[in-house]
Amino acid sequence: MRKVAVMGVGMTKFGPTEKSQVELFAEAAMEAINTSNIKPKDVQALFLGNGLGDFEEGQLNLAGFCANELGLPPETTAMRFEGACASASIAIRNAFLLVASGAYDIVVAGGTERALSMGTSLATRTFAMGTDSKYEEFSGLTFPGVFAMLAHLYADKYNVPLPKLKERMAMVAVKNHKNGAKNPLAQFQKEITVETVLKGFVVADPLQLFDCCPFSDGAAAVIVTTDEIAKKHVEKPVYILGAGQGSAGSLCRQKDYTIMPSRIASAKQAYKMAGVEPKDIDVAEVHDCFTIAEIVLLENLGLFEFGTASEAVEKGETEIGGKIAVNPSGGLKAKGHPVGATGAAQVYEIVKQLRGECGARQVENAKIGMTDTLGGDAGSIVNLIFGI
Amino acid sequence: MYKLTYKQYFDALKEGKLLGLKCNDCGSYTAPPKLCCDKCGSTSTEVVSLSGKGVIKTFTVIRVSPEGYEAPYIVAMAELEEGPWLMGNLINVDPDKAKMDNIIGKKVTVSAKILPKMNYTPDEGVTPAFVIAE
Numbered sequence: 276m277r278k279v280a281v282m283g284v285g286m287t288k289f290g291p292t293e294k295s296q297v298e299l300f301a302e303a304a305m306e307a308i309n310t311s312n313i314k315p316k317d318v319q320a321l322f323l324g325n326g327l328g329d330f331e332e333g334q335l336n337l338a339g340f341c342a343n344e345l346g347l348p349p350e351t352t353a354m355r356f357e358g359a360c361a362s363a364s365i366a367i368r369n370a371f372l373l374v375a376s377g378a379y380d381i382v383v384a385g386g387t388e389r390a391l392s393m394g395t396s397l398a399t400r401t402f403a404m405g406t407d408s409k410y411e412e413f414s415g416l417t418f419p420g421v422f423a424m425l426a427h428l429y430a431d432k433y434n435v436p437l438p439k440l441k442e443r444m445a446m447v448a449v450k451n452h453k454n455g456a457k458n459p460l461a462q463f464q465k466e467i468t469v470e471t472v473l474k475g476f477v478v479a480d481p482l483q484l485f486d487c488c489p490f491s492d493g494a495a496a497v498i499v500t501t502d503e504i505a506k507k508h509v510e511k512p513v514y515i516l517g518a519g520q521g522s523a524g525s526l527c528r529q530k531d532y533t534i535m536p537s538r539i540a541s542a543k544q545a546y547k548m549a550g551v552e553p554k555d556i557d558v559a560e561v562h563d564c565f566t567i568a569e570i571v572l573l574e575n576l577g578l579f580e581f582g583t584a585s586e587a588v589e590k591g592e593t594e595i596g597g598k599i600a601v602n603p604s605g606g607l608k609a610k611g612h613p614v615g616a617t618g619a620a621q622v623y624e625i626v627k628q629l630r631g632e633c634g635a636r637q638v639e640n641a642k643i644g645m646t647d648t649l650g651g652d653a654g655s656i657v658n659l660i661f662g663i
Numbered sequence: 664m665y666k667l668t669y670k671q672y673f674d675a676l677k678e679g680k681l682l683g684l685k686c687n688d689c690g691s692y693t694a695p696p697k698l699c700c701d702k703c704g705s706t707s708t709e710v711v712s713l714s715g716k717g718v719i720k721t722f723t724v725i726r727v728s729p730e731g732y733e734a735p736y737i738v739a740m741a742e743l744e745e746g747p748w749l750m751g752n753l754i755n756v757d758p759d760k761a762k763m764d765n766i767i768g769k770k771v772t773v774s775a776k777i778l779p780k781m782n783y784t785p786d787e788g789v790t791p792a793f794v795i796a797e
């Protein structure tokens with residue numbers, strides 16, 4: 276396996292747009308190409324994460340259009356990867372594996388999405404298609420519903436009174452909005468308080484509006500290449516040290532999903548490949564699609580003991596400057612969650628953090644960073660670990 | 664190859680019969696059905712009737728619904744006596760009165776709720792409907 280690095284990265288502002296998914300991706304990808312000091316013709320493959328383009332723009336087969344938009348030559352491999360919200364992370368992991376193996380030298384990988392075009396009702400339906408469409412979707416289950424049930428499971432299992440847990444969940448939103456306020460590309464750049472969260476309307480008991488990430492538009496892309504090529508073109512290559520991916524079936528078969536075997540397995544693969552342990556991670560961009568999701572994933576990644584992450588949040592251990600900085604970008608909650616682009620935006624932030632380019636939200640001395648992206652109800656999970 | 668397809672499982676559920684698979688190798692039960700035992704992966708399974716009795720493990724009240732559904736309604740997961748968990752609707756509780764202490768741990772029986780064919784579904788939908796028994 277060859278040593279693999281990320282050179283340039285690019286990202287659009289997240290939030291409502293009038294651009295198409297192809298235009299969004301091309302903008303992010305061209306920024307990544309330009310900041311890598313390479314030309315479009317140097318790119319051999321384009322790996323695109325996209326969740327719901329079919330419903331958003333009636334557009335299938337997006338990857339080829341993106342390659343053409345960027346002026347990539349006809350011999351370019353262009354592929355879409357779909358794993359719901361983990362789509363871009365799957366694309367980047369595959370770019371990593373194929374560059375490591377020698378199949379390609381330079382790959383542009385990322386994702387694009389335009390979820391706001393669907394409106395709440397269709398978006399809620401199409402997002403729910405990430406659950407089991409035979410055995411679960413007919414209950415009218417939604418994604419907020421999946422995590423609402425997780426909050427009840429968590430409170431019941433660990434004997435945290437629900438009002439206490441809800442307050443700690445609100446603190447996750449407060450932290451991520453605080454970080455997002457310092458991110459010029461975030462969809463929401465406004466601080467909120469615990470009261471803001473607890474005053475919101477109920478989406479799925481016990482989750483309120485500010486417990487949920489928004490529907491978003493946006494794109495992000497990174498250039499994945501070899502150590503040698505990266506050193507020739509950029510001053511600060513960031514290395515992909517480890518990558519893992521796990522899978523799971525219907526939520527009901529996972530039973531008590533405060534423990535997610537697919538996530539634990541994915542993280543274990545990534546830690547092992549990178550030769551690091553959870554305690555070595557300085558900064559993490561993780562899948563806070565809902566506030567309770569951030570709490571539960573921190574435990575599944577081994578960053579906190581099972582049953583203790585909500586208290587850790589309350590103590591400020593996940594803030595920038597805390598034990599481990601979690602979602603300095605603002606996370607899905609404040610930065611936004613354009614499904615198919617989310618994993619690439621997480622990688623974008625980790626790369627910038629490790630290069631020390633994050634200004635007011637910079638995690639000091641960040642040397643090792645990790646991403647965590649969840650697709651569906653844990654059907655696809657990807658973890659990536661980066662170092663300098 | 665299939666002992667019990669989703670269509671056969673739903674057809675039985677519509678008639679009030681909850682079917683599952685019992686593994687000939689490890690003895691555990693799989694429901695809803697799939698190609699192999701959910702625990703050990705063995706394809707040596709047989710179709711059995713399940714008791715249709717269980718306990719609610721968690722729930723939510725959906726207040727922002729997808730296209731085709733009308734909120735509010737309760738989605739819940741129940742653990743069956745035989746071990747598997749099912750996702751379904753809890754139908755005999757007022758959504759506005761659903762709280763952790765009057766739902767979680769309650770005994771339920773399983774029946775079926777039928778939904779008409781919608782956009783992007785191949786046929787009608789069937790989902791378990793839970794009724795609190797006490």
Ligand SMILES: [Zn+2]
Pocket residue numbers: 686687688689690691700701702703704705
């Ligand atoms: Zn078995």
